[in-house]
Amino acid sequence: MKIRTRGTGDPEVAVVGAVHGDEPCGARAIERLLASDVEFERPTKFVVANEEALERGVRFVDVDLNRVLPGDPDAEEHERRLAARLVREVEGCFALGVHSTRSFDEPFGVLANPTDRKREAFRRTAVERVVDTTGLSQGRCVDQPEFIDVEVGPQGTEQAVEQAERCVRSFLAAVGAIPGDARPTPTDYYEVTEIEEKRPDGEYQFLARNFSKVEGGETYARRDGEDLVADEPFWPVLASADGHDTILGYRARLVGEL
Numbered sequence: 001m002k003i004r005t006r007g008t009g010d011p012e013v014a015v016v017g018a019v020h021g022d023e024p025c026g027a028r029a030i031e032r033l034l035a036s037d038v039e040f041e042r043p044t045k046f047v048v049a050n051e052e053a054l055e056r057g058v059r060f061v062d063v064d065l066n067r068v069l070p071g072d073p074d075a076e077e078h079e080r081r082l083a084a085r086l087v088r089e090v091e092g093c094f095a096l097g098v099h100s101t102r103s104f105d106e107p108f109g110v111l112a113n114p115t116d117r118k119r120e121a122f123r124r125t126a127v128e129r130v131v132d133t134t135g136l137s138q139g140r141c142v143d144q145p146e147f148i149d150v151e152v153g154p155q156g157t158e159q160a161v162e163q164a165e166r167c168v169r170s171f172l173a174a175v176g177a178i179p180g181d182a183r184p185t186p187t188d189y190y191e192v193t194e195i196e197e198k199r200p201d202g203e204y205q206f207l208a209r210n211f212s213k214v215e216g217g218e219t220y221a222r223r224d225g226e227d228l229v230a231d232e233p234f235w236p237v238l239a240s241a242d243g244h245d246t247i248l249g250y251r252a253r254l255v256g257e258l
Contacts, residue, residue, distance in 0.1 A: 005044065026098030047086065061079060069086070083139075104211070113145070130190070132190065200246075
């Protein structure tokens with residue numbers, strides 16, 4: 001884990017990249033920001049979390065770091081030990097994690113257990129959509145009390161790095177850590193209602209578009225050549241044929257503005 005700080009005093013804000021080693025955009029965005037001449041008005045900590053997985057170009061070494069928080073410093077698995085350190089490093093900070101996806105090519109926010117602080121930060125961060133994943137699973141960064149995430153894409157591209165840097169800069173401006181335009185902007189708010197699992201031996205095609213409404217009776221995907229038809233309307237989120245080994249994606253509902 002690589003830690004760097006800017007500003008004077010104990011860090012109050014944190015940015016975390018490379019929770020997954022096959023998502024290098026966060027680490028690269030941090031490098032770009034720290035190489036710039038930006039002035040920090042609040043003490044800020046930058047964390048490149050899973051350096052070993054990042055060097056190998058794999059999602060994780062032993063287990064998914066974003067499923068095992070708060071971790072265990074005495075665990076055998078690399079990521080469980082790393083999770084315990086990550087929780088310690090961001091304690092007392094309002095933190096932004098940077099992830100990337102193959103399912104969508106525009107940045108969006110992810111949170112759980114929303115608070116006024118989280119909502120306000122996202123209204124002023126460079127995303128047009130925010131997804132509430134409360135109760136979806138346990139052990140993720142966003143399940144921590146003062147943690148929010150952004151997803152950028154497409155994964156592995158220069159576009160993802162550029163989006164990541166823009167989101168980090170706008171988040172830091174939103175929380176007063178660096179100068180910048182942090183005016184609130186309209187932000188659509190979605191709530192996840194269901195996880196759609198894959199069959200282990202299935203071959204999938206995803207036909208719909210993420211964040212576009214799928215009507216009841218509409219074919220949104222195919223499994224082994226057979227149409228998958230929506231039984232009721234929903235909005236797909238993080239859905240793709242090859243983005244995840246066991247999950248086709250999430251079903252959500254559009255609540256309105258954040």
